[in-house]
Amino acid sequence: MEYLYFGVIIFIFSLACYDLTAGVSTDAGNFLSAAVGSKASKLPLVFAVAAVGIFTGAITSNGMMDIARHGILNPDYYYFNEVICIFLAVGVSDVILLDIFNTLGMPTSSTVSMVFELLGGSTALAIVKIMHDPALSYANLINTDKALSIILGIFLSVAIAFVFGLVVMWLTRTIFTFKYRQKSRWAVGIFGGISITAIMYFLLVAGFGKSSFMTPEVRDIIETHKGTILWGCLIAFTIISQILDAFKINIFRVIVLFGTFALAMAFAGNDLVNFIGVPLAALSSYQYYTEAGAGDPSQFCVSRLHETAHTPIYFLIAAGAIMVFALITSKKARKVINTSVSLSRQDAGEEIFSSSKIARSTVRSAMNFSNTVSSWVPDKIKNWVNQRFDSDDAVLPDGAAFDMVRAAVNLVLAGLLIIIGTSLQLPLSTTYVAFMVAMGSSLADRAWGRDTAVYRITGVISVIGGWFITAGAAFILCFCMSLFMFYVGPVAMVIAIALVVLIIIRNNRVFKKREANENKDQVFRKLIKATDKDEIRELLGEHIKTNQVEVLDFARNNYLQIINGLKNNDYKTLHRAANDLDQEKSLWKKMRRKELIGMRKIDYLTAVEKNTWFHLGSNSISQIIYCLKRISDPCLEHIDNNFTPLPQALIDEFEPVENVALETIDEARRMIYNRDFEKADLFMVKANEARHTLSALRDRQMIRMQSEEGNLRIEILYLNTLQETQELISTVRHLLRASRHFFAV
Numbered sequence: 001m002e003y004l005y006f007g008v009i010i011f012i013f014s015l016a017c018y019d020l021t022a023g024v025s026t027d028a029g030n031f032l033s034a035a036v037g038s039k040a041s042k043l044p045l046v047f048a049v050a051a052v053g054i055f056t057g058a059i060t061s062n063g064m065m066d067i068a069r070h071g072i073l074n075p076d077y078y079y080f081n082e083v084i085c086i087f088l089a090v091g092v093s094d095v096i097l098l099d100i101f102n103t104l105g106m107p108t109s110s111t112v113s114m115v116f117e118l119l120g121g122s123t124a125l126a127i128v129k130i131m132h133d134p135a136l137s138y139a140n141l142i143n144t145d146k147a148l149s150i151i152l153g154i155f156l157s158v159a160i161a162f163v164f165g166l167v168v169m170w171l172t173r174t175i176f177t178f179k180y181r182q183k184s185r186w187a188v189g190i191f192g193g194i195s196i197t198a199i200m201y202f203l204l205v206a207g208f209g210k211s212s213f214m215t216p217e218v219r220d221i222i223e224t225h226k227g228t229i230l231w232g233c234l235i236a237f238t239i240i241s242q243i244l245d246a247f248k249i250n251i252f253r254v255i256v257l258f259g260t261f262a263l264a265m266a267f268a269g270n271d272l273v274n275f276i277g278v279p280l281a282a283l284s285s286y287q288y289y290t291e292a293g294a295g296d297p298s299q300f301c302v303s304r305l306h307e308t309a310h311t312p313i314y315f316l317i318a319a320g321a322i323m324v325f326a327l328i329t330s331k332k333a334r335k336v337i338n339t340s341v342s343l344s345r346q347d348a349g350e351e352i353f354s355s356s357k358i359a360r361s362t363v364r365s366a367m368n369f370s371n372t373v374s375s376w377v378p379d380k381i382k383n384w385v386n387q388r389f390d391s392d393d394a395v396l397p398d399g400a401a402f403d404m405v406r407a408a409v410n411l412v413l414a415g416l417l418i419i420i421g422t423s424l425q426l427p428l429s430t431t432y433v434a435f436m437v438a439m440g441s442s443l444a445d446r447a448w449g450r451d452t453a454v455y456r457i458t459g460v461i462s463v464i465g466g467w468f469i470t471a472g473a474a475f476i477l478c479f480c481m482s483l484f485m486f487y488v489g490p491v492a493m494v495i496a497i498a499l500v501v502l503i504i505i506r507n508n509r510v511f512k513k514r515e516a517n518e519n520k521d522q523v524f525r526k527l528i529k530a531t532d533k534d535e536i537r538e539l540l541g542e543h544i545k546t547n548q549v550e551v552l553d554f555a556r557n558n559y560l561q562i563i564n565g566l567k568n569n570d571y572k573t574l575h576r577a578a579n580d581l582d583q584e585k586s587l588w589k590k591m592r593r594k595e596l597i598g599m600r601k602i603d604y605l606t607a608v609e610k611n612t613w614f615h616l617g618s619n620s621i622s623q624i625i626y627c628l629k630r631i632s633d634p635c636l637e638h639i640d641n642n643f644t645p646l647p648q649a650l651i652d653e654f655e656p657v658e659n660v661a662l663e664t665i666d667e668a669r670r671m672i673y674n675r676d677f678e679k680a681d682l683f684m685v686k687a688n689e690a691r692h693t694l695s696a697l698r699d700r701q702m703i704r705m706q707s708e709e710g711n712l713r714i715e716i717l718y719l720n721t722l723q724e725t726q727e728l729i730s731t732v733r734h735l736l737r738a739s740r741h742f743f744a745v
Contacts, residue, residue, distance in 0.1 A: 002290065002294045004490055005080075005084060005286060005289070005297065006286065008084060008088055008282075008493055009279075009282055009283055009286050011088070011091075011497055012087060012088055012091045012278070012279045012282050013279045013283075015091040015092065015094075015095050015279070015500070016091065016275055016276050016278070016279040017322055018095055018099075018504070019091070019094055019095050019098065019275045020275045020276070020319060020322045020323050020326060021322065021323075021325075021326035021330060022095060022098035022099050022102055022332075023098060023110045023271065023274060023275045023323075024054070024323045024326040024327050024330065024333060025098075025102045025326065025330045025332040025333040025336055026098050026101055026102055026107055026108050026110060026336060026431075027107070027110060027267055027271065027430075027431060028050075028327060028330075028333040028334075028336055028337055029107045029336045029337045029339065029340040029434070029435065030107070030263060030267060030414075030430055030431055030434040030435070031050055031053070031260055031263035031264040031267055031411075031434070032046065032047075032050055032260065032264075032333075032337050033337050033340035033341050033344070033410075033434075033438060034256055034259065034260065034406075034407040034408075034410045034411050034438070035049075035050075035256050035257065035260045035407065036337055036341060037340075037341040037344055037345075037400065037401040037402055037407065038256060038397070038400050038401070038402055038403060038404045038406070038407035039396075039397035039400040040252075040253050040256040040257055040260075040404055040407060041253065041257060045257075046257070046260065047327060047328055049257050049260050049261050049264075050260055050261070050264040050327060051264075051324040051327055051328065052261060052264075053260065053261040053262065053263070053264030053265035053267075053268065054264045054265070054267070054268040054320060054323050054324055054327060055268070055320040055321070055323070055324050056265050056268070056320075057264065057265035057266060057267065057268030057269035057270075057272070057320075058268040058269070058272055058316055058317075058319050058320030058323060059313065059316045059317055059320050060269060067115075067273055067277060068114075068118065068273060068277030068278045068280070068281045069277075069281045069284070069305040069306070069307075069309055070143075070305050070306050071115075071118075071143060072115065072118040072119050072122055072142065072143050073086070073118065073122040073126075073141065073142060073143070074140060074141055074142065074143065075301075075302045075303050075304070075305035075306055076301070076303045076306070077129065077136065077140060077141050077301075078122075078125070078141075078301070078302055079297065079298050079299060079300055079301055079302065080285055080286075080288075080289045080297040080298075080300040080301075080302055081297035081298045081486075082125050082298075082486065083281075083282070083285050083302050083305075084282060084285065084286075084297075085121070085125065085482050085485040085486045085493075086118070086121035086122060086124075086125060086478075086482050087121075087278050087279070087281060087282040087285075088282075088481075088485060088493060088496065089117070089121045089478045089481035089482040089485060089496070090114070090117040090118055090121055090278050090478055091278060091279065092481060092496050092497075092499070092500045093113075093117045093120075093474060093477040093478040093481055094110075094113055094114060094117055094274075094278075094474075095500055095504065096477065096500060096503050097113050097470060097473060097474055097477070098110065098113065099503070099504055099507045100507060101466065101470070102332035102333075102335070102336065102507075102511075103332065103507045103508075103510055103511045104466075105332070105335035105336055105338065105339045105352075106336070106339060106462070106463055106466045107336050107339065107340060107431060107435055107463060108431065108466055108467060108470045109429050109430075109431040109432065109467060109470065110271055110274040110275065110431075111271060111274055111429060111430075111431075112429065112467065112470050112471050112474070113274070113470050113471075113474045114273075114274040114277070114278070114474075116470070116471045116472075116474035116475045116478075117474045117475070117477070117478040118278070118478075119142070119475060120474060120475035120476065120477070120478035120479035120482070121478040121479065121481070121482035122141065122142050122482075123138075123142060123475075123479060124478075124479045124480075124482040124483045124486070125482055125483075125486060126138060126141040126142055128483075128486065129141060151471070153429050153432070156421075157429045157432030157433050157436060158432055158436050158464060158467075160417065160433075161414070161417055161432060161433045161434075161435075161436035161437045161440065162436040162437070162439060162440040163440065164413060164417060164437065164440065165409075165410070165413060165436060165437035165438065165439065165440025165441045165443075165444070166440035166441070166443055166444045167440075167444070168409060168413050168441070168444075169406060169409050169440065169441035169444035169445055170444040172191075172405060172409050173388065173389060173405065173406075173444065173445060174385070174388050174389075175187050175191075176191075176405050177387075177388050177389075177390070178389075178390065178391050178403065188241065188242065188245045188251055189238050189239070189241045189242030189245060189251075190238055190241075191241075191251075191408075192237060192238065192240075192241025192242070192244075192245070192251040192252075192254070192255060193233075193234050193235070193236075193237040193238025193239075193240075193241050194234065194238075194412075195255045195259075195408055195412045196233070196237040196241070196254075196255060196258060197230060197233040197234045197237055198412050198415055198416050198419075199255070199258055199259050199262045199411070199412060199415055200233055200237075201230065201233075201419060202262050202266065202415035202416070202418065202419050203262050203265065203266075204222060205418075205419050241254075250404065252404035252405060252407070252408050253404060255404075255408040255411070255412065256404055256407045256408055256411060259408065259411030259412060259415065260411065262411075262415060263411060263414065263415065263430075263434065266415075266418070266430065267430060268320065268323060270430065271430070272316075272319060275319065276315065276319050280309065280311060280315065281305060281309075284304075284305065284309070285302045285305065288300075288302060288304045288305075289302075331511075332511060335511075338352075339352065339459070339463070340435060340438060341401045342401070342459070343438075343439065343442065343456050343459045343460060343463075344401060344402055344406075344438050344439070344441075344442040344447060345401040345402065345442075345447060345452075346391060346396065346401060346402045346403070346445065346447045347391075347447075352459065353455050353456075353458045353459035353462060354455065354458060354586065354590075355454040355455060355458060356454070356457075356458040356461070358457075358458075358461060359453075359454040359455075359457040359458040359461065360454055362457050363450075363453045363454055363457060366453075367450075389445075389446055391445075391446065402442070402445065402447065406441050406442075406445055409437075409441055410434070410437050410438050410441055413437050413441075414430075414433050414434045414437045417433050417437070418430060418433055421433075431467075432467065435463065439460050442456070481496060484496070523539055523542050523543045523546065524543055524594050524598070526539055527539040527540060527543060527598050527601070528597070530601075533602065533603045533606075536598070536601050536602050537602050537603075537606060539598070540595070540598040540599065540601075540602060541742075541743060543594070543595060543598060544595055544614070544617070544742070545672060545673070545675065545739075545743070547588075547591050547595070547621070548617065548621065548672050548735065548739060549669055549672055549673045551584075551588065551621050551624060551625075552624075552665055552668060552669040552672070552732070552735075553669065554580075554584050555624050555625075555628060555665055555728075555732075556662055556665045556666065556669070558577055558580055558581060558584070558628050558632075559628060559631070559661060559662070559665070559728070560658075560662065561573055561574075561576070561577040561580075562574060562577045562628065562631055562632050562635055563654075563658050563721075565577060565635065565636075565639065566635045566638075566639070566646055566717075566721070567646060567651050569639055569645040569646075570639070571636075571639045571640060574632065574635055574636045574639055574640075575636060577632055577636075578632050578633070578636050581625065581628055581629055581632055584625060585625050585629070588621060588622065588625060592618055592621075592622075595614070595618065599611070599614060610742055613738045613739075613741040613742040614738075614742055616734065616737075616738040617735055617738035617739055617742060620731050620732075620734045620735035620738060621735065623727075623731040623734075624728065624731050624732065624735070627724050627727050627728040627731060628724075628728070630720070630724045631720070631721055631724045631725070631728075634717055634720050634721075635717065635721070638713065638717050643713050643714075644711050644713070644714060646714060646717075646718065647714070650714070650718050653697075654718070654721070654722075657693075657694060657697065657722065657725055658725075660690045660693070660729070661690075661725050661728060661729055664683075664686070664687055664690060664729050664732055664733075665732055667683055667686075668683065668732050668733075668735065668736045671683065671736060671739075671740075672735075672736065672739050675743050677736075677739075677740040677743070680736060680737075680740050683733075683736060684733060684736075684737070687729055687730070687732070687733040688733075690729050691726055691729055691730055691733075694722060694725060694726040694729070695726065697722055698719065698722045698723060698726065701715070701718060701719050701722060702719065705719065
């Protein structure tokens with residue numbers, strides 16, 4: 001048994017290594033989104049600053065490991081085999097949950113997941129113990145205060161951070177406007193002094209607060225002279241900031257990079273326990289067990305876990321190195337960062353979330369409230385405020401989502417709120433504070449306009465919902481895992497190990513597939529960043545061509561799928577085709593919006609020349625999707641109700657029609673893909689002939705319907721299929737005509 005448990009310990013540490021990479025990915029948006037979104041510097045420098053912060057925070061952290069040892073469970077009542085079940089279940093559950101969130105590109109809290117996993121696993125075995133010994137109580141076995149404080153922290157972090165982000169950003173923007181390099185020169189020094197002083201104090205409290213060199217004596221000195229230190233720093237940094245600004249050095253860039261370092265360091269110092277605390281507790285338990293002679297694991301009490309953890313420095317160095325490596329190489333980290341940046345973007349861009357009913361209701365209520373408040377505000381004040389928030393001349397680096405004023409506010413305010421929470425002993429989550437401050441500042445900066453608000457609010461609600469799901473899923477998953485391992489024994493541990501490996505492999509495949517789909521739209525990302533009019537026109541043309549070709553490819557496959565499903569009386573094929581149509585309709589809405597954004601970027605004369613053909617092409621694509629929908633729905637309903645299948649005579653009659661429709665789509669696709677419209681006139685003639693042939697066939701079918709011999713349901717279904725196929729060919733013809741004129745030089 002001793003060797004079995006040694007193998008389990010090794011696997012728990014293997015999970016910890018993976019957990020470190022997953023944890024850095026989920027939390028990367030906390031400290032990187034401000035610098036990345038504002039383009040404060042080149043990406044390698046931003047990541048280097050964060051990497052130094054992470055490594056520094058990791059190697060100076062040693063005071064947070066006790067939460068995994070005795071912060072949730074009471075070691076006096078647990079035996080070695082029980083805590084190993086709990087610790088392995090925590091490791092497996094944590095990797096699964098964090099990897100799922102990373103794959104989805106959603107930020108979450110590693111602290112919440114770890115605490116609720118420990119709570120779930122401990123609760124599972126606590127129930128078993130109470131069932132066998134009624135004298136025990138839940139309060140004896142579990143420290144519920146920590147879990148309750150985390151739940152409180154969720155609500156406090158979300159509400160407080162959002163409101164403060166909104167208010168502080170509104171005041172800051174009122175002072176600096178979007179032309180902060182041209183106006184308010186006097187305020188730059190003061191803002192720089194306050195910001196850098198706040199970040200310095202944040203480093204002392206949150207970054208180095210739990211470090212080994214921060215002895216009680218040092219803390220007493222800092223606390224005694226806190227006022228002098230703060231005022232001295234404020235005056236010194238204000239003067240330095242003003243001097244730097246006089247020499248044309250962007251003080252906001254300095255603040256953003258310094259704040260990135262501070263938040264990264266605080267993250268590594270405070271959250272390292274979430275990733276290696278449980279493995280270290282498991283290792284300590286194993287050492288205590290072997291030192292006692294490695295007897296019966298079900299009789300060895302791990303009460304020594306009450307002792308304070310002394311983490312060897314080589315563990316901290318190794319953890320820091322893994323986190324830095326993960327930060328630099330992880331594509332999932334960049335996806336999480338992209339989620340935060342996208343929801344904060346100043347202008348319209350690629351929206352990664354769709355609309356939702358709750359978002360639409362929220363926007364409607366907010367607009368009604370805003371209109372009511374606005375009616376009471378004098379026009380002079382409204383005009384003055386609108387001038388301060390005029391973003392037309394915003395100072396945005398090439399490709400930046402927002403300016404460095406907002407980035408600085410996000411970092412400084414997040415640090416200040418964490419300091420305040422620490423001093424007031426309020427359990428504010430670093431993840432929640434950083435994210436919600438960014439969302440509040442985005443709203444204050446009018447980044448959530450009428451055309452983007454529903455998408456952004458849906459995204460915020462999705463992220464917040466994910467946080468609550470994290471807590472519940474962590475508790476339930478670890479609860480079940482712990483019971484499974486406790487009752488089934490070593491076999492269950494092996495199964496759990498195999499399960500987590502399979503899930504990681506599957507999630508990586510899903511992530512690569514999602515990444516491949518997202519990389520298809522690199523042209524739009526280049527289009528958004530481009531400034532040269534000729535380049536914009538070329539990129540827009542490429543984007544439109546690609547979309548039209550992909551829609552025609554989809555139309556061909558979907559039409560063939562629907563017709564085959566109808567001919568073969570195949571419900572599954574038709575149901576799949578209907579689902580694909582719904583997804584394509586949703587995708588086309590996003591693509592059309594992107595193309596409209598692109599049309600706004602081309603020069604005015606070109607837009608006037610191309611607008612008609614652009615919109616005709618867009619409408620044609622919409623009609624193609626609707627034609628397929630009008631064919632699919634009646635066919636699916638017919639087969640779903642088990643009505644009489646289509647007779648062979650009608651199938652044979654329709655086959656030439658099907659071939660003509662597919663040939664029309666193929667020929668249009670070839671010409672658009674090659675931008676070669678030399679045979680377009682011949683195509684138009686053939687398409688017209690096909691329409692006339694279908695019209696004659698449709699007339700014959702209507703005459704046939706007058707007879708009382710045929711099945712009326714089948715006759716109507718067949719007529720509808722003929723009509724919509726005719727409309728499909730006509731719409732493809734319109735699409736080619738629009739493309740021909742749009743791409744004409």
